[in-house]
Amino acid sequence: MSNNKKVQSIEPNIADLANGWLKSYGLNYKLEQEALNNAIDTALNDYFSKNGGTGGNRPDVKLLLRDSNLCDYPILIEYKGYKDKLIKLDSNGQIDNKTAKNEPNFKNINSYAVNGAVHYANALLHYTSYTDIIAIGMTGYKNGDGKIVHSIGVYYVSKSNFGVGQKVDDYTDFSFLKTENFDAFIEKIKQLQLPQEEIDRLKEQREREIDASLVRLNNDIYQNEK
Incomplete structure (x- = not known):
């Protein structure tokens, strides 16, 4: 077997796996072009056009979850299908979404799942009244046995962390979004301090x-x- 065979993205498999979780949790999630609500849809469209129509169009999945305090949290999810495309950090350990000129680094935003999700989360910080957003990236690959090996990055993007995002914890699935687990997850993000x-x-x-x-x-x- 020659090594120069181009590795095929398994993004559809990753999306299928993760969306299957969301479905099993009974969550009302929306795919790319589907409307979520006017504020969020408009913000993502405006951000897209303000960036010259580059940098991916919309997050792969979006949903709005409410905790028991009746606070709404937008959740933006971005999928990729390669082994090493979960996240790209800069020398400060922050999401590497800005160039040296302080402009959006579309190479990273388009290539890495978490970077894309954090980029979209910033659209909501800029153009909506939401101040706390959850950005999730997920990627993976097929191992020698053809089994999917996936990895997940979960970041909290808010006014309080200037939109750079903070890693929440390590997760192996999306069960932290389940209705019965969501309050505990929100408590966890409230404990995050820069x-x-x-x-x-x-x-x-x-x-x-x-x-x-x-x-x-x-x-x-x-x-x-x-």
């Missing part, structure tokens, strides 16, 4: 982003006035 130096670094980064966009804005105004 270290102070990380908060300072992110604030500084955010200020640099704002400065850069103000410079761009001023240049645009100047050009228009000319």
Whole structure:
């Protein structure tokens, strides 16, 4: 058997497996183009068009879950079908979704499951009133016996962590989303704390982003006035 045979993505198998879990939990999930609610659908569409129509279109699966305090949490799920395409982190251990120029790194966003989901979660932070979003990535491959080996990344993306996302825990399936488990999962994300130096670094980064966009804005105004 030659090694130069291109590895086939098993994304349809991954989607089938994971959506099967969601179905078995009795959750009302929506696939790519299906409407979830007006705010979320509009935000994802706006984000897509504002990024020049690149960077994937919509998350593979989206759902809205409510905890017993009647708080709603959007859940965005992105599937991939290769062994090493779960997540790409930068040198600070954060989701690597920004280029050196502070622009969206579409190479990573399109290639890695968690990076894609976190990218979509940021669309909701920017364009909706939701402040706490769960971004889930899942990928996998077939081993020598043809069995699916999968891996899952679960990240909490919120105003409080500046949209960079924090890993919640290690999971082998989506049962944390089950109605009877969801409150405990939400308690877990409420315990997540960013270290102070990380908060300072992110604030500084955010200020640099704002400065850069103000410079761009001023240049645009100047050009228009000319």
